[in-house]
Amino acid sequence: MTDALPLLVVVPIVLALAPIAAGRLRENTGWIAAAVAAVVHLGLSVSVALTVRSAGRVSYAVGGYVPPFGIELVADGVSAALVVLVSAVTLAVVVYARAAGPRSNTFYSELLVLTAGISGMFVTADLFNLYVFLEITGLATYALVATGRSPAAALAALKYLLVGTIGASLYLLGVGYLYISTGSLNMADLAGLLPEVGYDSPLILTGFALIAVGLGVKTALFPLHTWQPDAYAESPDSVAAYISALVSTASAYALFRVLYTVFTPAFDAAVPVALDTLVVLASVSVVIGSVLAVLQSDLKRMLAYSSVSQFGLVVAGFAVVNETALVGGLVHLVGHAVMKAGLFVAVGALAAVAGGRTIDDLAGMADRAPVVSAAFAVLALALVGVPPAVGFAGKWHIVLGAVEGGRWIVAGVAIVSTLLTLAYFARVIERLYFRDAPAPAGVAEQPDATAAADADAALTADGSGAGSGGSDADGTPGVDAGDVPDADAVDAPVSTVPMRARLIVVAAAVAAVVLGVFATDLIAAFEPVVEVSFQ
Amino acid sequence: MIDHVGLTGQIDLLATRFSYLVVVALIGIGLYGVTASPNLVKKVIGLNIFQVGIFLFFVTSGYVTGAAPPLLGHGSGPYASPLPHVLILTAIVVGVSLTAVALALVVRIYDAYGTLDEDAIEEVRSHD
Numbered sequence: 001m002t003d004a005l006p007l008l009v010v011v012p013i014v015l016a017l018a019p020i021a022a023g024r025l026r027e028n029t030g031w032i033a034a035a036v037a038a039v040v041h042l043g044l045s046v047s048v049a050l051t052v053r054s055a056g057r058v059s060y061a062v063g064g065y066v067p068p069f070g071i072e073l074v075a076d077g078v079s080a081a082l083v084v085l086v087s088a089v090t091l092a093v094v095v096y097a098r099a100a101g102p103r104s105n106t107f108y109s110e111l112l113v114l115t116a117g118i119s120g121m122f123v124t125a126d127l128f129n130l131y132v133f134l135e136i137t138g139l140a141t142y143a144l145v146a147t148g149r150s151p152a153a154a155l156a157a158l159k160y161l162l163v164g165t166i167g168a169s170l171y172l173l174g175v176g177y178l179y180i181s182t183g184s185l186n187m188a189d190l191a192g193l194l195p196e197v198g199y200d201s202p203l204i205l206t207g208f209a210l211i212a213v214g215l216g217v218k219t220a221l222f223p224l225h226t227w228q229p230d231a232y233a234e235s236p237d238s239v240a241a242y243i244s245a246l247v248s249t250a251s252a253y254a255l256f257r258v259l260y261t262v263f264t265p266a267f268d269a270a271v272p273v274a275l276d277t278l279v280v281l282a283s284v285s286v287v288i289g290s291v292l293a294v295l296q297s298d299l300k301r302m303l304a305y306s307s308v309s310q311f312g313l314v315v316a317g318f319a320v321v322n323e324t325a326l327v328g329g330l331v332h333l334v335g336h337a338v339m340k341a342g343l344f345v346a347v348g349a350l351a352a353v354a355g356g357r358t359i360d361d362l363a364g365m366a367d368r369a370p371v372v373s374a375a376f377a378v379l380a381l382a383l384v385g386v387p388p389a390v391g392f393a394g395k396w397h398i399v400l401g402a403v404e405g406g407r408w409i410v411a412g413v414a415i416v417s418t419l420l421t422l423a424y425f426a427r428v429i430e431r432l433y434f435r436d437a438p439a440p441a442g443v444a445e446q447p448d449a450t451a452a453a454d455a456d457a458a459l460t461a462d463g464s465g466a467g468s469g470g471s472d473a474d475g476t477p478g479v480d481a482g483d484v485p486d487a488d489a490v491d492a493p494v495s496t497v498p499m500r501a502r503l504i505v506v507a508a509a510v511a512a513v514v515l516g517v518f519a520t521d522l523i524a525a526f527e528p529v530v531e532v533s534f535q
Numbered sequence: 536m537i538d539h540v541g542l543t544g545q546i547d548l549l550a551t552r553f554s555y556l557v558v559v560a561l562i563g564i565g566l567y568g569v570t571a572s573p574n575l576v577k578k579v580i581g582l583n584i585f586q587v588g589i590f591l592f593f594v595t596s597g598y599v600t601g602a603a604p605p606l607l608g609h610g611s612g613p614y615a616s617p618l619p620h621v622l623i624l625t626a627i628v629v630g631v632s633l634t635a636v637a638l639a640l641v642v643r644i645y646d647a648y649g650t651l652d653e654d655a656i657e658e659v660r661s662h663d
Contacts, residue, residue, distance in 0.1 A: 128625075132625060132629065135632075138633075139629075139632055139633060142640070143636060146640055146643070151643065151646075152660070154643040155644055158575065158637060158640040158641065161633065161636060161637050162569060162579075162582060162637075165582055165633055166569065166585065169585060169589055172589055173589050173592065176592055176593050176596065179596070180596045
């Protein structure tokens, strides 16, 4: 069923118009449109994944123009897995946004445009088409970051727009160099044409450098990451969860496509200095990102710098150029998306209960929000790389591949980054579990409420956090009949974590562990693609 | 390809490839505008100039000396390559959308801070 491929882009982009059109007649149509789009998208992506599993690579010629002249959409093991990831994260964020907001119709329109852009980046096989989807993704992300009400959010969005557009434009310029030297824009076609021109031709080397820098900006590798912490920290929780999981991931995936489908490992054999440079840049990104994360006191900024470091590790895995490290990089790409989305939702939920989002605000939170705290700890340790979670599977293959390929710098950096990741998460876990809540918070006198929260922690529908004290954290009337009294709603904005947030964080934690346990299946899906690249 | 680098060669290069000089100039001016000006609107203008440089680069690549416009019935071949032009039409649309979003954000920032000067905004923020 190859028709599902274009629909992955078409369905969300068409449904993105629905909230704006129907919003004239009725309020709150946005969520319904987004929910429908997310469910349909999930169905489509699963059907694509099943087709790829049984029949291998699937290709679709847009508008009936035969590639390489027309635009080609392609799904293989890697893109199918990532498209399923997009659906899953979209569904989770749509569910979460119902409770956490923002609730406007335009928010859901922007979210669906973003879904379409990211899906397009994952399935396209054309360099210029990739630029268009990169910019659709960018535009939607800038608008989403600005849905935060504060002026700081608008400033962060504008900064992101300026830096992100320069990155995307440099990518476009690089594509221009490749197009001028070969006359083609189709990825697979370019792979055959580039060696004819000569990998060491100045045009192609310049094109490679521009594309790598452009995508490096979008992925937020170290010297080019400056837009990212502000954008993550100032955007609403649901937006931060979504863009941290998918936007940089899509750019890193684009880098993977450029490195392995367009330039192929033969380029590394001909011009080793290009990927050597990339290895060094990525390694620097890993170390500096981790160090900056350790220095942060704001939880969202800490997670943002953690992404700088983790994407450094992913790109380092790509740049080692052997099968093991590449598989490791791809597994970590998927794993990081799941873990980081879960962590952002968890931090948002914990910060809402604690009344602040610095690390010290979380003191003693394990008593007040036991489920989310436990899930946060699982996700944090998964990102550190504790087996059997998916963080371990990814890092293990990257280190193994780096040793096989003699890139000791990557192996060393991966291990250092693991220690630093542990350093910044251990601080948070220590606050959560081994510190008492500060006395003036006025919450010490309600152990019965926490006991109740404890008892119904097992995801039964009766224990939802009633959005107490006039807070609007839970907008659904059906789950408001919680049994937690409004005893502690004096100065804390929310008494307990909303049900939906709890569900999402636990689902992310479970997914991180399950993906780790079944990592061999994920690797089996990636391996055919990787082997083709290395032939 | 021009291999001889005599004076005439350089003049030839300038005379036949001058559009590339314009490309480099526009990209440079644009990047300078984005980074050097503290005024947010001027940054957006710089971004536009930067992008126009890239657009010109693509459009130039479709030029063929002595070619007819790529329209049926307007002379016979060789035709200029229409593909870069079509690509850049798309990129121009993207650029316009980006400018619209950027200016909308600038309006919001101006409403909140009462200035467009980046340094002044930074100062206001540091006092918060």
